[in-house]
Amino acid sequence: MSSPTGPAANGTFLGMPAVPPRSPYGTGHLRGERTFPRAAHDELDNEQLRRNLGKATHSIRAKRLAVTGELPDWEQLRDAGSAIKTDTMNRLPELLEQLERKVTERGGTVHWARDGVEANEIVTRLVRDTGSDEILKVKSMATQEIGLNEHLESQGIAALETDLAELIVQLADDRPSHILVPAIHRNRDEIREIFLRHIPGVDPALDADPARLAAAARTFLREKFMTTKVAVSGANFGIAETGTLAVVESEGNGRMCLTLPQTLITVMGIEKVLPRFEDLEVFLQLLPRSSTGERMNPYTSLWTGVTPGDGPQEFHLVLLDNGRTAALADRIGRAALNCIRCSACLNVCPVYERTGGHAYGSTYPGPIGAVLTPQLAGMHGAKDDPNSSLPYASSLCGACFDACPVKIDIPSLLVELRHQHTEQSGTTAEKLAMKAAATVMKRPGLFTTAQKAAGLGRVLAGRDGTLSRLPPPLNGWSDSRDTPAPPRQSFRSWFASAEGAAAMRAAAAEGARNTDDAPQEDS
Amino acid sequence: MTATARDTVLRRVRDALTLSDGPEVTVPRAYRTGRTLPDEERLALFVDRLVDYRAQVRTCTAGTTAAVLAEVLRAHGARRTGVPPGLDPAWLAGYDGETVTDSADVPAPRLDALDGVVTASAVSCAETGTIFLDGAAADQGRRALTLVPDLHVCVVDLSSVRTGVPEAVAQLTPEHPITLISGPSATSDIELERVEGVHGPRTLVVVIRTDA
Numbered sequence: 001m002s003s004p005t006g007p008a009a010n011g012t013f014l015g016m017p018a019v020p021p022r023s024p025y026g027t028g029h030l031r032g033e034r035t036f037p038r039a040a041h042d043e044l045d046n047e048q049l050r051r052n053l054g055k056a057t058h059s060i061r062a063k064r065l066a067v068t069g070e071l072p073d074w075e076q077l078r079d080a081g082s083a084i085k086t087d088t089m090n091r092l093p094e095l096l097e098q099l100e101r102k103v104t105e106r107g108g109t110v111h112w113a114r115d116g117v118e119a120n121e122i123v124t125r126l127v128r129d130t131g132s133d134e135i136l137k138v139k140s141m142a143t144q145e146i147g148l149n150e151h152l153e154s155q156g157i158a159a160l161e162t163d164l165a166e167l168i169v170q171l172a173d174d175r176p177s178h179i180l181v182p183a184i185h186r187n188r189d190e191i192r193e194i195f196l197r198h199i200p201g202v203d204p205a206l207d208a209d210p211a212r213l214a215a216a217a218r219t220f221l222r223e224k225f226m227t228t229k230v231a232v233s234g235a236n237f238g239i240a241e242t243g244t245l246a247v248v249e250s251e252g253n254g255r256m257c258l259t260l261p262q263t264l265i266t267v268m269g270i271e272k273v274l275p276r277f278e279d280l281e282v283f284l285q286l287l288p289r290s291s292t293g294e295r296m297n298p299y300t301s302l303w304t305g306v307t308p309g310d311g312p313q314e315f316h317l318v319l320l321d322n323g324r325t326a327a328l329a330d331r332i333g334r335a336a337l338n339c340i341r342c343s344a345c346l347n348v349c350p351v352y353e354r355t356g357g358h359a360y361g362s363t364y365p366g367p368i369g370a371v372l373t374p375q376l377a378g379m380h381g382a383k384d385d386p387n388s389s390l391p392y393a394s395s396l397c398g399a400c401f402d403a404c405p406v407k408i409d410i411p412s413l414l415v416e417l418r419h420q421h422t423e424q425s426g427t428t429a430e431k432l433a434m435k436a437a438a439t440v441m442k443r444p445g446l447f448t449t450a451q452k453a454a455g456l457g458r459v460l461a462g463r464d465g466t467l468s469r470l471p472p473p474l475n476g477w478s479d480s481r482d483t484p485a486p487p488r489q490s491f492r493s494w495f496a497s498a499e500g501a502a503a504m505r506a507a508a509a510e511g512a513r514n515t516d517d518a519p520q521e522d523s
Numbered sequence: 524m525t526a527t528a529r530d531t532v533l534r535r536v537r538d539a540l541t542l543s544d545g546p547e548v549t550v551p552r553a554y555r556t557g558r559t560l561p562d563e564e565r566l567a568l569f570v571d572r573l574v575d576y577r578a579q580v581r582t583c584t585a586g587t588t589a590a591v592l593a594e595v596l597r598a599h600g601a602r603r604t605g606v607p608p609g610l611d612p613a614w615l616a617g618y619d620g621e622t623v624t625d626s627a628d629v630p631a632p633r634l635d636a637l638d639g640v641v642t643a644s645a646v647s648c649a650e651t652g653t654i655f656l657d658g659a660a661a662d663q664g665r666r667a668l669t670l671v672p673d674l675h676v677c678v679v680d681l682s683s684v685r686t687g688v689p690e691a692v693a694q695l696t697p698e699h700p701i702t703l704i705s706g707p708s709a710t711s712d713i714e715l716e717r718v719e720g721v722h723g724p725r726t727l728v729v730v731i732r733t734d735a
Contacts, residue, residue, distance in 0.1 A: 255702065
């Protein structure tokens with residue numbers, strides 16, 4: 001599987017280029033069950049979530065601003081990071097082949113997965129080959145995206161998350177709500193309850209102090225670290241030049257998983273490759289400062305293949321496509337692949353701050369999730385695909401663009417996706433409405449009649465003067481916002497009335513009176 | 524023969540690039556590199572960052588290394604201390620506890636019985652307070668040694684402390700297993716409250732040798 005074969009290896013192949021496929025519909029976690037407005041509607045009712053998220057996003061934001069502001073070359077680092085990622089995408093075939101060659105030279109085995117289903121099968125087979133039926137996990141977005149834990153469980157293999165927040169989420173049979181702090185929607189009392197119920201042998205006198213909760217997780221997991229033979233991780237970076245992989249973390253659970261088991265399986269999206277080892281000097285500055293707002297995260301592990309006498313003696317790297325090549329084929333959307341998963345855009349987003357991560361329905365929430373998810377999995381997988389609502393989950397305020405360490409122009413990508421959505425959506429209510437409006441506006445008589453008819457809307461409006469529910473096909477609009485009632489009288493009919501004429505005369509007279517003491521703009 | 528996944532993925536990447544060729548870029552590396560600072564400033568910056576992460580910091584000279592290490596280990600009640608096979612034995616000459624020399628065939632669970640570990644370091648970065656351990660260096664040892672015990676006493680020669688990240692990364696040997704350490708293990712996963720020490724050593728003591 002890892003040996004270069006066939007004509008593709010030297011870059012010459014025949015035939016027309018085909019548009020690569022998205023992540024297959026109905027697999028993994030790149031699509032929610034409900035559209036964003038519907039899911040957000042319920043999430044907004046969760047006061048705990050909103051309070052926790054408000055605190056988390058504001059606090060990380062302030063830390064990020066402090067540590068990025070202290071670097072005089074922050075903008076130069078962003079420029080370099082952005083260019084390195086763009087250059088990487090341009091040279092992806094050669095870089096992937098180089099990475100494969102280097103990892104193989106150093107005693108690792110490289111596997112390729114067309115989609116999440118195939119990646120899950122590869123990991124399952126590799127775990128089975130070790131004879132083990134349990135594995136440890138390092139927090140990884142890629143394995144969440146493909147639903148690896150659920151797949152392994154269906155195959156009789158228990159996967160235990162070792163990041164504290166991921167452990168909390170897993171024990172509660174819950175879903176992560178933030179890339180960086182996945183259990184931010186839970187408070188300490190809930191976490192205590194979860195631990196008491198699900199950690200075997202936990203001290204019943206455990207209180208809700210975060211330090212003691214963390215210590216309980218330490219005790220529980222330490223024994224697992226010492227006895228489990230296989231670990232599965234993701235990777236923040238894979239260096240083509242040297243075959244070196246990098247995992248950036250805080251707790252040390254990553255170091256444990258990358259060091260103590262006999263077999264390590266790393267699942268990495270193909271976009272995570274970096275050309276040179278030297279490039280780490282840029283990303284080791286951009287990532288921690290953008291992510292946790294620290295000058296550096298507590299632990300980073302770099303490893304290259306297998307090192308005799310140190311760490312796992314068997315290493316497998318699974319390179320995952322799962323829609324990434326489909327994103328790459330999109331001239332504008334490919335920029336979303338530059339994402340280094342720092343979560344800075346989540347923390348500055350006014351929409352994310354209020355709805356939280358669950359409303360997006362995908363492993364990737366927030367502004368970057370709203371562009372990356374449709375790029376990987378598409379927006380037209382089925383009628384009323386929930387992903388088609390994601391590009392609209394934004395006010396286009398642009399804060400995400402300013403915060404992005406690799407300068408992904410997220411607002412422009414959102415607009416482009418909206419464009420693609422309306423282009424592909426066939427006959428929608430919106431198109432029909434626009435067509436009707438054009439017909440009416442072209443004929444003055446009809447326009448006046450329509451305005452009078454709209455005045456009737458006041459009858460339907462409540463005492464607050466708003467329409468909270470419009471009839472189809474306008475209910476899509478009114479589901480997520482109130483519509484002000486139409487005015488009693490249109491401007492045109494007011495202007496033509498005696499009252500309008502009198503008001504205009506009065507305004508003209510007042511304007512003449514004020515001319516003398518008006519500010520002298522030219523002086 | 525049907526196409527392998529490898530062929531398919533690489534073909535898709537090439538197809539994608541044919542369909543949407545990205546802008547040609549040359550990477551602008553206008554960020555700061557090759558920075559140097561005088562010894563006192565580098566030391567002050569490094570110590571400031573270490574303390575900020577709540578690492579404990581001691582300074583010493585080559586001549587007082589053994590005395591300071593003995594004092595640190597005693598202060599933390601370390602009776603059994605692990606060392607990598609290549610650590611200078613003179614460093615623990617003043618230590619009255621048991622010294623356990625590590626080797627690759629010692630099972631990791633046995634490391635749990637150590638009270639602490641003393642190692643050297645490869646290079647450090649002052650601006651971020653980061654220590655780089657080279658797992659292939661005999662005085663730093665395999666990665667498990669500095670991970671399992673609850674106390675890590677790390678000796679840093681001031682001459683190995685670089686100013687910024689690019690200057691430190693340039694000193695590394697990429698193929699070696701490398702661990703970057705910036706303070707003790709930490710988490711903010713519960714209500715964003717920082718807790719030191721989840722899985723790695725809960726105490727990190729950095730002993731900086733100012734004349735080495």
